[in-house]
Amino acid sequence: SQQLSERVLNMATSATLAMAAKARELRAEGKDIIGLSLGEPDFNTPDFVKQAAKEAIDQNYSSYSPVDGYVDLKDAIIKKFQRDNNLTYSPNGIVVSTGAKQSLANVAMAVINPGDEVILPAPYWVSYSEIVKLAEGVPVEVQTSIENDFKMTADQLEAAITSKTKMLWYSSPCNPSGSVYSKEELEAIAAVLRKHPNIIVVSDEIYEHINFAGGHTSIASIEGMFDRTVTVNGVSKAFAMTGWRIGYIGAPDWIARACNKIQGQITSGANSIAQRATIAALEAPVSSIQFMIDKFKERRDLVLSLLGEIEGFQLNVPEGAFYVFPNVSSFFGKTLKGNKIENASDFALYLLEHANVATVTGEAFGNPNCIRISYAASEESLKEAISRIKAAVSNA
Ligand code: PLP
Secondary structure, three states: OOOOOHHHHOOOOOHHHHHHHHHHHHHHOOOOOEEOOOOOOOOOOOHHHHHHHHHHHHOOOOOOOOOOOOHHHHHHHHHHHHHHHOOOOOHHHEEEEOHHHHHHHHHHHHHOOOOOEEEEEEOOOHHHHHHHHHOOOEEEEEEOOHHHOOOOOHHHHHHHOOOOEEEEEEEOOOOOOOOOOOHHHHHHHHHHHOOOOOOEEEEEOOOOOOEOOOOOOOHHHOOOOHHHEEEEEEOOOOOOOHHHOOEEEEOOHHHHHHHHHHHHHHOOOOOHHHHHHHHHHHHOOHHHHHHHHHHHHHHHHHHHHHHOOOOOOEOOOOOEOOEEOOEOHHHOOOEEOOEEOOOHHHHHHHHHHHOOEEOEEHHHHOOOOEEEEEOOOOHHHHHHHHHHHHHHHOOO
């Protein structure tokens, strides 16, 4: 291992995956672990999408696709951006990739130079900081709090900007907090950014449709933002297609061209069958996936009401995605069943070992006071999991 690159030695392993591995280990020992650590819908991919994939196989979509995606998929993406986000992209601004994760990595590699600062409102999705570091950038965390629904204010942004700031990078709806920035909040952020024309914005909108507040705003649609914003989206979450691996960006042409260039040397075009299936997904009306969104909302309400009965869990109401992000710092310094809890990682580990429930420490997301609980699980497992959590932390 001495011969490994500094690049990889400096990289954290994914805490969500580490938790999943630990849960697997305990399962192998015969323990009945309920997994609430994964960011993945528990639904099957809709039949109309599967059908399109089957047809694509029979129609022999088996050759390399264009690096940036099939022309008709790019058309479907352009129409989607127009329909849902009031954004008008040209085909040159669209790049299809192997998951939104690759889209994000492409953008980072395309614009970050060593030492460039990237502002990450915390909590943020685990991979953002690691991708920034891989691109030799410097992640700059802006701490938010549960009192402000884990959202960065315009003043906080302004205070974080330096002459080295290259990028602002956030998700809304947010993984892990479930927060949704309103149009007004984004307008205030845009007003700060207009004073700094060189800052690029990465807006990760992969949870766009899983929004219970109604009203999703793409920052690119706000005055002065279109020409410097990369809008990232994909089909993993809303269409229950995590394994299909399709994500995409709408971006200024110069950034899209650079992403195309990088992807052309690293992976080429994304999987051909999955691209064809994505056309069907994006052309369908949002109403075709509404049943999943409705279920997520019911489960959110269930989880909030059950967790609300446990003393020591401080909650807010997440408006999107499928996570709750309770502040559990009231347990820090306490001893539960002989286990000293010093931080969120200890607490998540305690829940795994003493409640047999897998969650993820907020530390991985840049917030050391919280844990992330995914409610992309059946109502039954959620009820059982929370009742176990309650038993493990009460009268302990
Ligand atoms: N962005 C956020 C905020 C996510 O939570 C995830 C998946 O967990 C991704 C991007 C990656 O999605 P994909 O499966 O399209 O790579």
